[in-house]
Amino acid sequence: MVNEASRAAYARRAAEYIELLGSMTAVHPLDLQLVSTWARDVHGEIIDAGSGPGHWTNFLAEQGHAARGVDLVPEFVEYAKNTFPGVSFTLGSLDSLDAGTGSVGGILSWYSLIHYEPETIRIPLLEFSRALKPGGTLLVGFFEGQAVEEFAHAVTPAYRWPVDDLGTELNATGFDVLESHIRKTTGQRPLAALVARRRDAL
Numbered sequence: 001m002v003n004e005a006s007r008a009a010y011a012r013r014a015a016e017y018i019e020l021l022g023s024m025t026a027v028h029p030l031d032l033q034l035v036s037t038w039a040r041d042v043h044g045e046i047i048d049a050g051s052g053p054g055h056w057t058n059f060l061a062e063q064g065h066a067a068r069g070v071d072l073v074p075e076f077v078e079y080a081k082n083t084f085p086g087v088s089f090t091l092g093s094l095d096s097l098d099a100g101t102g103s104v105g106g107i108l109s110w111y112s113l114i115h116y117e118p119e120t121i122r123i124p125l126l127e128f129s130r131a132l133k134p135g136g137t138l139l140v141g142f143f144e145g146q147a148v149e150e151f152a153h154a155v156t157p158a159y160r161w162p163v164d165d166l167g168t169e170l171n172a173t174g175f176d177v178l179e180s181h182i183r184k185t186t187g188q189r190p191l192a193a194l195v196a197r198r199r200d201a202l
Ligand SMILES: C[S@@+](CC[C@H](N)C(=O)[O-])C[C@H]1O[C@@H](n2cnc3c(N)ncnc32)[C@H](O)[C@@H]1O
Pocket: 003, 006, 007, 010, 021, 022, 049, 050, 051, 052, 053, 056, 070, 071, 072, 073, 076, 092, 093, 094, 095, 109, 110, 111, 112, 113, 115
């Protein structure tokens, strides 16, 4: 249901999203540094989970990583395939990745969990945990806040999370949090990212 609402909302605004945010020139240099540094330590395939226009997937592929993108929105997947023909993009949900258990080295979930209702966020987190090999890492980008609360995101309602609360969810789904990053810039929503490592056992 939430998946369907997100799909429909992003499909309606895909062209606008691509225009505004769908290229590496729109990316903050600190984000570029964070994602590049994280990816350097990943061994094995990287899934860009919720790849949208595909620019991050392509960036990772250009850095020499075996990266592929998955997204719920056909308009994004088609755009990504046409724009980055050398990179693999598939239509799919974060709730059920096309990946063997323990087969993936890293998962980038860059602002792709933001629309999950808090009580459902463990569904994709458990799926990430299943797909990652022990020691594999997850990098999650999200909007930070004092409490878990809904806000009116431009595309469809989203949730901001305190770093500790999302950390608790990660802990409960088989991860140890390794790093947390918060960026507060005047006039912008606070942004955060967590790097978490898949434990040997859930
Ligand atoms: C805010 S956009 C971020 C896109 C891209 N990661 C970026 O940084 O530009 C959120 C993306 O997550 C995707 N998404 C949201 N829920 C999803 C789900 N359940 N399964 C797959 N993709 C999902 C949306 O289609 C959208 O492309």
